[in-house]
Amino acid sequence: MFNDTSFLTSRLDDAVGWARKYSIFQYPFVTACCGMEYMATACSHYDVDRFGAGFPRFSPRQADVLFVVGTISHKMAPVLLRIHEQMADPKWVVAFGVCVCTGGFYDNYATVMGIDTIMPVDVYIPGCPPRPEMVLDGLMKLQDKIQDHGVSGKRVAPEPRPDLFEA
Amino acid sequence: MNTTSLIESLTDRFPAAVTSSHAYRGDATLIVRPKSLVDVARFLKEDPALKMNYLMDLTAVDYSAFGKHPTPAFFTSSGVTVKPSSEIPDEEPWPGPPDEGRFAVVYHFFSTTHKHRLRLVVPVEESVAQVDSLTALWPGADWLEREVWDMFGIGFTGHPDLKRILMYEGFEGHPLRKDYPVKKRQPLIGPTN
Amino acid sequence: MEKNSPSPETAPTPRGDPAELETRDMLINVGPAHPAMHGIIRIVAKLDGEQIEDAEVEIGYLHRGFEKMAETVDYNGVMPYTDRLNYVSPLINNMGYCMAVEKLLGISVPERCHYVRVILSEISRLSDHLTCVGATAMELGAFSVFLYMIKAREYLWELVEKVTGARLTVSYCRVGGVKADLPDDFAEPCRKAFEETRKVLAEADGLLTRNRIFTDRMTGTGVLSVDDAIGYGITGPFLRASGADYDVRKDCPYAVYDRIPFDVPVGSKGDNMDRYLVRMEEMQQSMRIVETALADIPPGPVMVNPETGRPIPAADMVDLAKVGDIRAISGRPAVVDPTLEGASRAEYPSIAADEKRVFLPAKEDTYGNIEGLMNHFKLVMLGHGLRPPKGEVYFPVEGANGELGFYVVSDGEGRPYRVRVRPPCFAIMSALPHLLVGGMMADMVPTFGSVNMIGGELDR
Numbered sequence: 001m002f003n004d005t006s007f008l009t010s011r012l013d014d015a016v017g018w019a020r021k022y023s024i025f026q027y028p029f030v031t032a033c034c035g036m037e038y039m040a041t042a043c044s045h046y047d048v049d050r051f052g053a054g055f056p057r058f059s060p061r062q063a064d065v066l067f068v069v070g071t072i073s074h075k076m077a078p079v080l081l082r083i084h085e086q087m088a089d090p091k092w093v094v095a096f097g098v099c100v101c102t103g104g105f106y107d108n109y110a111t112v113m114g115i116d117t118i119m120p121v122d123v124y125i126p127g128c129p130p131r132p133e134m135v136l137d138g139l140m141k142l143q144d145k146i147q148d149h150g151v152s153g154k155r156v157a158p159e160p161r162p163d164l165f166e167a
Numbered sequence: 168m169n170t171t172s173l174i175e176s177l178t179d180r181f182p183a184a185v186t187s188s189h190a191y192r193g194d195a196t197l198i199v200r201p202k203s204l205v206d207v208a209r210f211l212k213e214d215p216a217l218k219m220n221y222l223m224d225l226t227a228v229d230y231s232a233f234g235k236h237p238t239p240a241f242f243t244s245s246g247v248t249v250k251p252s253s254e255i256p257d258e259e260p261w262p263g264p265p266d267e268g269r270f271a272v273v274y275h276f277f278s279t280t281h282k283h284r285l286r287l288v289v290p291v292e293e294s295v296a297q298v299d300s301l302t303a304l305w306p307g308a309d310w311l312e313r314e315v316w317d318m319f320g321i322g323f324t325g326h327p328d329l330k331r332i333l334m335y336e337g338f339e340g341h342p343l344r345k346d347y348p349v350k351k352r353q354p355l356i357g358p359t360n
Numbered sequence: 361m362e363k364n365s366p367s368p369e370t371a372p373t374p375r376g377d378p379a380e381l382e383t384r385d386m387l388i389n390v391g392p393a394h395p396a397m398h399g400i401i402r403i404v405a406k407l408d409g410e411q412i413e414d415a416e417v418e419i420g421y422l423h424r425g426f427e428k429m430a431e432t433v434d435y436n437g438v439m440p441y442t443d444r445l446n447y448v449s450p451l452i453n454n455m456g457y458c459m460a461v462e463k464l465l466g467i468s469v470p471e472r473c474h475y476v477r478v479i480l481s482e483i484s485r486l487s488d489h490l491t492c493v494g495a496t497a498m499e500l501g502a503f504s505v506f507l508y509m510i511k512a513r514e515y516l517w518e519l520v521e522k523v524t525g526a527r528l529t530v531s532y533c534r535v536g537g538v539k540a541d542l543p544d545d546f547a548e549p550c551r552k553a554f555e556e557t558r559k560v561l562a563e564a565d566g567l568l569t570r571n572r573i574f575t576d577r578m579t580g581t582g583v584l585s586v587d588d589a590i591g592y593g594i595t596g597p598f599l600r601a602s603g604a605d606y607d608v609r610k611d612c613p614y615a616v617y618d619r620i621p622f623d624v625p626v627g628s629k630g631d632n633m634d635r636y637l638v639r640m641e642e643m644q645q646s647m648r649i650v651e652t653a654l655a656d657i658p659p660g661p662v663m664v665n666p667e668t669g670r671p672i673p674a675a676d677m678v679d680l681a682k683v684g685d686i687r688a689i690s691g692r693p694a695v696v697d698p699t700l701e702g703a704s705r706a707e708y709p710s711i712a713a714d715e716k717r718v719f720l721p722a723k724e725d726t727y728g729n730i731e732g733l734m735n736h737f738k739l740v741m742l743g744h745g746l747r748p749p750k751g752e753v754y755f756p757v758e759g760a761n762g763e764l765g766f767y768v769v770s771d772g773e774g775r776p777y778r779v780r781v782r783p784p785c786f787a788i789m790s791a792l793p794h795l796l797v798g799g800m801m802a803d804m805v806p807t808f809g810s811v812n813m814i815g816g817e818l819d820r
Binding site: 192194196220233261306335 | 420423425427429432463464466588591592593594604611612749751754763765767771772777778786787789819
């Protein structure tokens with residue numbers, strides 16, 4: 001009776017998606033320069049709270065969006081992965097800044113060439129660092145993605161893409 | 168004390184230890200034998216006329232590729248060497264890196280009393296790769312020496328706890344050596360290149 | 361009454377000597393993913409009750425190979441990497457690196473360029489101290505101070521953006537000059553921004569300096585004596601709070617700092633509170649420096665030369681050059697980039713060294729005549745550009761955290777042979793175990809906050 005296309009569940013999906021996207025509990029995994037722009041975005045001038053994402057949780061158990069902000073080195077990568085694994089589903093990952101997206105211009109022995117080689121990523125916000133406006137744009141894209149993710153169906157999380165790196 | 172008298176006072180005091188000296192662009196530099204490093208450093212710190220109370224910086228240079236590594240370009244290099252302007256007093260060319268040894272450990276000292284700076288260069292053979300530690304004189308040398316060990320693989324005799332500082336355990340090689348490829352990754356997780 | 365006084369039977373037996381009780385040390389791991397550790401430091405502390413007996417500090421989580429990367433690019437190409445060393449005050453890093461390479465080359469820059477660099481370094485220092493004090497206050501619970509400080513920082517970043525075109529990673533300096541001149545009437549937005557900043561500072565001062573919660577946690581914690589500070593190689597506000605007055609700007613003056621009056625605040629106790637007060641006062645002094653420098657700065661060239669006519673857009677200039685109409689464009693300033701106020705000032709001579717082998721020609725030359733085009737081409741092609749003579753130099757500037765020195769070795773080729781930066785907070789971090797041991801666990805937060813650890817600079 002209540003299959004995926006029924007009226008009731010699709011309304012429920014909408015309602016849950018709406019509630020989720022405006023109550024983002026984020027875990028800011030801040031390491032480097034991008035953290036300064038992250039601070040600027042989070043504070044009064046750009047006010048990320050307008051999007052319901054103003055409440056950082058520093059415990060992965062209580063967060064549903066992982067903001068990876070700043071270069072991830074090989075020394076840091078296991079820590080990041082562990083944080084991601086500790087988060088409860090459904091969870092989303094935002095790659096903030098070009099170092100997190102692709103490694104940026106730190107193409108050397110120390111740096112992970114994009115965190116999508118080790119974990120799935122939902123939204124990429126490039127820029128070195130991205131301007132706050134761009135961060136807000138990325139956040140809105142993430143909200144759309146959260147809205148589309150229903151409560152009844154299992155969320156199809158993106159896969160890590162280590163093969164990108166091999167090419 | 169100006170650069171000339173600074174260099175003279177040390178060459179007079181340690182004639183055997185100082186192999187050569189120069190002042191390039193106003194930076195007084197002494198090349199010192201590794202054996203006498205601690206003695207010279209202690210003298211720098213304690214002598215009232217020098218009073219070098221700061222060990223500002225401690226680093227190393229791998230001279231193995233010096234002058235042997237021309238910039239790759241489509242055409243032969245035709246860049247023009249810039250001549251120093253007339254404001255700079257000593258126009259003597261730089262005598263070059265220390266003659267012996269692949270590495271040079273470079274110390275920068277500063278005195279807050281006399282406001283003078285001095286650079287000590289200690290040549291280190293690759294086969295030895297060992298210098299005496301200055302941790303007994305400056306506690307700040309601790310981390311700096313660990314960094315040189317991490318990046319260049321030069322050991323420091325007498326260091327209390329010489330281990331990697333910036334890289335992780337399990338990382339092989341020393342990344343700032345000239346023969347370590349820039350992109351040679353040794354990831355803990357994730358794909359290797 | 362009787363109820364409260366215990367009867368001899370039920371009275372607790374007197375406890376034994378505390379020394380005989382079984383006590384165990386506890387190891388507690390803080391970080392690297394911990395908000396108070398700013399994301400990239402790990403401290404393993406051995407605790408006896410609440411007291412730290414031993415602490416081990418692990419760094420390197422943000423090591424991204426600055427020194428190795430600097431060996432792979434040309435001299436001006438290092439500039440973006442220097443931005444990301446101390447990313448809260450990138451202009452000071454730019455300036456330090458440029459002045460080191462200029463010392464190696466033996467060239468000097470025009471006076472106006474010095475002033476421009478000084479003005480922007482001091483604005484950077486302001487934003488650095490604002491972030492440091494704001495973050496420390498936030499970690500001690502004063503969240504509103506953090507919001508106010510970031511508000512002031514936004515005003516300053518708007519200034520930086522006006523000049524450089526970027527908010528944070530500016531890459532503004534070039535070897536031998538700066539990218540562009542100050543925009544017209546820079547003094548006016550500067551005055552407004554400082555007005556806001558002064559308001560914020562007064563507000564923060566009112567909220568923090570006599571606030572019991574704040575002062576109780578800052579006073580007497582993280583104490584460092586002058587001798588220890590010098591032994592660890594600590595410089596900057598951290599040293600000055602301990603009582604020594606060493607400041608590179610005063611003691612080894614560079615650029616035009618010897619001509620600008622300012623005071624160096626010095627603390628006496630060397631605790632966290634003194635460091636906070638020193639930083640607060642340094643911000644006032646930085647604003648004073650900028651205001652003096654803006655008043656003293658030698659005038660730049662007039663924007664429009666009445667003899668050569670109005671500046672024309674660079675694209676139009678290219679079109680005119682294509683059809684060979686050299687007469688129409690020769691000697692005219694070009695409007696380079698309409699979005700970047702700073703760069704639309706085409707007149708370079710006042711902000712760049714008069715040295716064709718180092719600095720890119722002005723855009724009207726690049727677009728307008730073959731010599732300028734060749735000059736530009738030679739400088740930007742790999743292997744054809746800037747080649748300093750063989751040599752090694754060390755040049756220190758006063759960074760926001762202390763002496764920021766660049767040690768550059770050249771082998772006479774187009775790329776630096778070795779670039780070493782002396783990161784000021786590396787020395788402070790190496791003293792952190794010393795600062796923490798003996799204190800309470802909760803003191804770790806204000807002490808670490810007052811270090812102003814900047815990962816890019818610490819781990820490089």
